[in-house]
Amino acid sequence: MTSSLVSKKSGEFRSGFVSVIGRPNAGKSTLLNHLLGQKVLIMSDKPQTTRNRIQCILTEERGQIIFLDTPGIHKPKHKLGEYMVGAAKESMREVDMILYMVDLSSDYGPGEEFIIEMLKQTQTPCVLVLNKVDLLSKEQLMRKIQQFSALAEFKAIVPISAKTGENTDELLNVIFGHLSKGPMYYPEDEVTDQPERFIMAELVREKVLQLMRDEVPHSIAVVVEEVTEKKTLVKVRALIVVERDSQKGIIIGAGGKQLKEIGSLARKDIEALLGSPVFLELWVKVKKDWRNRVDSLRNYGYGKERGE
Secondary structure (H helix, E strand, C coil), X not given: CCHHHHHHHCCCCEEEEEEEEECCCCCHHHHHHXXXXXXXXXXXXXXXXXXXXXXXXXXXXXXXXXXXXXXXXXXXXXXXXXHHHHHHHHHCCCCCEEEEEEXXXXXXXXXXXXXXXXXXXXXXXXXXXXXXXXXXCHHHHHHHHHHHHCCCXXXXXXXXXXXXXXXXXXXXXXXXXXXXXXXCCCCCCCCECCCHHHHHHHHHHHHHHHHCCCCCHHXXXXXXXXXXXXXXXXXXXXXXXXXXHHHHHHXXXXXXXXXXXXXXXXXXXXXXXXXXXXXXXXXXXXXXXXXXXXHXXXXXXXXXXXXX
């Protein structure tokens, strides 16, 4: 911590924990990557991309916000889904504020009703964040604001575009305005509580999400098994886990072409993360029905072994 930053913070530094919730594909990860100014969370046009509760740390002269990015709230179909929804619900407890993100391009339905009922049962202050405002007219936006205002009590309603960054500065002003004076919980140069291995595994999983057909992405897990620092590069060995032999064949592709494409794209992001040349080695393994096996969930990072 620099002395100049300390002097500017004296007596006025605000801090707190903010849970970011919403339905799958609401834009939570896109928003947090924009606010942090770098890619920490993976993004995909497929729902339920985020599986773990991940802390993202934003530090400014006026304070520090620890965002808890959560899995999209949905009706779970397997034990992994139950874990994901449980992580999202847990994140609403013992935080200073909740950001409830809504995708304005989606219709209001049972998913939003379920979240609204959850919010009614908590005493934690909540800010409604209406995402993709760039897709609506002013009249359509006003109708949405009126609709949600009647459903629950929000400390503020902030329309934004997570993709373009529109009005995200105002969102930060609102958050800091509702936080109390407090300490710096993390060093100012830290942007996540997750280890590099976790982020590297997520970057590989992101590329599978981007390149694969719909039936494959949610059946995979990625584990970084080995990281070795050489003189001129970092060697990373990662395992892609699938549930069926047919999925393994799809990911590898004819002549290994698909797996090479996944590796090439992931390697570029991992090199940006580590600031070093990377040799990325990918393997694919079949673990039948792993999403419904408690031991597999824990082995692949979804459970109490991660401190959640």
